[in-house]
Amino acid sequence: MIKAIESSGIAKSFGPTKALDDITFSVNESEIFGFIGPDGAGKTTLFRIITTLLLPDKGNMKVLGMDATSDYKELRKNIGYMPGRFSLYQDLSVEENLNFYATVFGTTVKENYDLISDIYSHIEPFRKRLAGKLSGGMKQKLALSCALIHKPRLLVLDEPTTGVDAVSRSEFWDMLSKLHQHNITIIVSTPYMDEAIRCDRVALIQNGKILSVDTPQNIRAGFSRKLFTVKSVEKYKLIKTLRKNPEVLTAYPFGDSIHVTLINDASDNFLLGYLVSEGISDAVIQEAKAGIEDRFLELMEKGIKA
Amino acid sequence: MKRFLGFVKKEFLHIFRDYRTLFILFGIPVAQILIFGYAVSTDIKNAGVAFLDLSKDEVTQKLTDKIISSGFFKKTETLLNYNDIDMVFKKGKTKAVIVFEEDFGKKLINQGKASLSIIADGSEPNTATLITNYTTAIVNDFTMDLAGPVSNNSLRINPEVKMRYNPALKSHFMFVPGVITLILILICALMTSVTITREKEFGTMEVLLVSPLRPIQIILGKVMPYFILSFINVLLILALSWLVFGLPVKGSLILLLAECMLYILMSLTLGILISTVSSNMQQAIFISLVGLMLPTILLSGFIFPIENMPKIYDYVSSILPPRYFIVIIKNIMIKGTGLMYIWKETLILIVMTLIFIGLSVRNFKIRLE
Numbered sequence: 001m002i003k004a005i006e007s008s009g010i011a012k013s014f015g016p017t018k019a020l021d022d023i024t025f026s027v028n029e030s031e032i033f034g035f036i037g038p039d040g041a042g043k044t045t046l047f048r049i050i051t052t053l054l055l056p057d058k059g060n061m062k063v064l065g066m067d068a069t070s071d072y073k074e075l076r077k078n079i080g081y082m083p084g085r086f087s088l089y090q091d092l093s094v095e096e097n098l099n100f101y102a103t104v105f106g107t108t109v110k111e112n113y114d115l116i117s118d119i120y121s122h123i124e125p126f127r128k129r130l131a132g133k134l135s136g137g138m139k140q141k142l143a144l145s146c147a148l149i150h151k152p153r154l155l156v157l158d159e160p161t162t163g164v165d166a167v168s169r170s171e172f173w174d175m176l177s178k179l180h181q182h183n184i185t186i187i188v189s190t191p192y193m194d195e196a197i198r199c200d201r202v203a204l205i206q207n208g209k210i211l212s213v214d215t216p217q218n219i220r221a222g223f224s225r226k227l228f229t230v231k232s233v234e235k236y237k238l239i240k241t242l243r244k245n246p247e248v249l250t251a252y253p254f255g256d257s258i259h260v261t262l263i264n265d266a267s268d269n270f271l272l273g274y275l276v277s278e279g280i281s282d283a284v285i286q287e288a289k290a291g292i293e294d295r296f297l298e299l300m301e302k303g304i305k306a
Numbered sequence: 307m308k309r310f311l312g313f314v315k316k317e318f319l320h321i322f323r324d325y326r327t328l329f330i331l332f333g334i335p336v337a338q339i340l341i342f343g344y345a346v347s348t349d350i351k352n353a354g355v356a357f358l359d360l361s362k363d364e365v366t367q368k369l370t371d372k373i374i375s376s377g378f379f380k381k382t383e384t385l386l387n388y389n390d391i392d393m394v395f396k397k398g399k400t401k402a403v404i405v406f407e408e409d410f411g412k413k414l415i416n417q418g419k420a421s422l423s424i425i426a427d428g429s430e431p432n433t434a435t436l437i438t439n440y441t442t443a444i445v446n447d448f449t450m451d452l453a454g455p456v457s458n459n460s461l462r463i464n465p466e467v468k469m470r471y472n473p474a475l476k477s478h479f480m481f482v483p484g485v486i487t488l489i490l491i492l493i494c495a496l497m498t499s500v501t502i503t504r505e506k507e508f509g510t511m512e513v514l515l516v517s518p519l520r521p522i523q524i525i526l527g528k529v530m531p532y533f534i535l536s537f538i539n540v541l542l543i544l545a546l547s548w549l550v551f552g553l554p555v556k557g558s559l560i561l562l563l564a565e566c567m568l569y570i571l572m573s574l575t576l577g578i579l580i581s582t583v584s585s586n587m588q589q590a591i592f593i594s595l596v597g598l599m600l601p602t603i604l605l606s607g608f609i610f611p612i613e614n615m616p617k618i619y620d621y622v623s624s625i626l627p628p629r630y631f632i633v634i635i636k637n638i639m640i641k642g643t644g645l646m647y648i649w650k651e652t653l654i655l656i657v658m659t660l661i662f663i664g665l666s667v668r669n670f671k672i673r674l675e
Contacts, residue, residue: 048674052516053512053515053516053673054674055673076515076516076517076518083513086509087508087512088510089316091319091320091324092319092320096316099312100313100315100316101517103308104313104514105517106308
């Protein structure tokens with residue numbers, strides 16, 4: 001089976017900053033592959049190398065069986081790219097943007113309408129509106145329609161859900177899942193851990209290095225310790241108190257609770273007693289199943305120590 | 307081809323959606339022509355002149371009348387003594403004072419010689435020179451009339467000056483070609499460099515690069531709409547200068563338009579070159595305005611003759627395309643010469659255009675930095 005992307009030992013520096021360091025991974029055909037990592041992890045740089053917009057300093061990047069450096073002309077015909085800043089012409093209308101991208105890629109809106117109809121139907125009522133006047137969610141849908149209009153074999157989405165409301169985000173992932181049927185490989189980057197679960201496989205990326213590549217389920221299962229959630233009204237005092245204790249390995253805020261791991265996986269009884277003695281009497285402690293973010297933080301911690 | 311046309315269509319949409327672009331394209335040229343043609347005039351008309359007549363006789367009265375009736379001057383005040391001269395200049399309306407010496411008329415008739423002084427306001431050197439020249443001419447004329455054919459006892463050479471091509475020395479003749487030169491290079495270079503850097507700034511260039519569009523298609527697609535619009539601009543300026551200032555095109559109109567097309571093309575490719583070296587719109591605007599406007603106004607021979615400049619400026623100006631176009635357009639419009647006399651300048655512009663195209667295509671990045 002041909003891989004959609006095969007990357008080996010990709011490195012890229014901007015001056016003294018190492019943006020990417022020895023990136024090796026492969027993406028199977030027609031899978032949704034996610035890159036999860038904080039801002040500045042190197043996701044955009046990696047995507048630009050995949051889309052032939054940047055040349056790597058080192059390493060080998062094969063996309064759709066073609067070399068990203070030497071076969072860039074042929075490759076560019078088969079990629080649909082949606083950059084982080086939705087690259088729409090703000091002074092053109094919805095319809096004009098879509099028509100423009102269709103003609104530039106040598107096709108028409110009609111020809112591939114079935115591919116985008118699901119997405120485009122949401123914004124079609126506003127087709128005369130200027131793209132600059134659309135809401136974040138609608139801009140995102142239009143940008144996706146534009147990236148899809150020439151029926152690319154590979155769809156590259158750089159942080160498509162950043163700056164978009166929660167409902168639109170979830171709708172957007174539903175659409176991506178549907179695109180699966182059309183045999184399109186999708187790679188997508190996001191800073192949101194909760195979106196990882198919607199991918200077939202994810203790569204955790206941090207400081208230009210890939211920490212782990214696996215299915216979201218396996219990544220969660222890779223979490224090696226017992227995890228507790230601790231809740232209290234005084235959250236700030238709680239986290240400070242927890243971090244003071246030498247038995248506590250990590251304490252990270254997660255929504256309204258705090259995720260805690262202990263050095264010797266000691267029982268939670270000890271923790272409750274400790275908190276009460278420090279004057280936090282309302283603490284509720286529960287054992288929990290680790291999420292992807294927990295695993296990510298654990299890997300990060302290890303990475304820093306190593 | 308379809309891709310290319312789609313791209314051109316998009317460019318036209320950008321231009322027509324943006325009122326500011328439209329204004330820069332068509333409003334500024336019209337305004338410039340009118341401003342330069344009317345306000346920035348180097349002719350004198352109704353310049354304020356005061357008289358200090360210490361003689362007050364028939365001759366001084368006649369001469370005064372002659373000066374005022376020439377149409378170039380307007381009498382502002384009649385002074386009584388020398389001390390008033392300073393005061394009248396300070397008031398600002400008077401640009402020159404003409405002083406007749408005592409017994410002017412008597413001396414002229416008895417001794418054949420009398421003096422008058424022209425005291426001009428040197429804080430405006432151009433006007434001052436013009437006023438003194440005009441006055442001297444009028445006075446010379448007057449003495450000749452007065453002497454008449456009687457004074458053939460002395461030898462006299464009488465130069466008759468004629469200004470070929472522009473007999474009335476109208477300044478429009480100098481400004482209209484200059485403004486066309488300035489506006490075309492400025493608008494063409496500015497517009498194209500801004501429209502390309504705008505794509506970079508808004509991130510749309512990223513997608514264009516990933517598309518199958520070739521660099522030459524992107525460049526030509528950007529140039530084409532502005533080429534058409536700038537050409538319309540040339541027609542507009544020529545029509546305007548003909549209607550408002552009565553400036554005719556003496557030479558072949560077709561040759562003139564062809565040369566304009568060449569110059570427009572040169573300016574557009576220069577704009578693309580600017581865009582390939584600047585990373586954002588501000589930079590592009592800065593380079594276009596400062597790098598092109600000032601040298602064009604100051605060094606191209608538009609206002610100040612290149613022959614009078616220090617040699618170093620002459621060298622600098624020889625790399626400025628407007629310098630050659632000004633020669634071309636003045637020759638065709640005012641002198642009515644044909645291609646025979648301007649082929650050298652035309653060739654230089656063609657070579658420059660080719661160099662700019664070559665550099666732009668080479669510099670155009672098929673990837674991000």
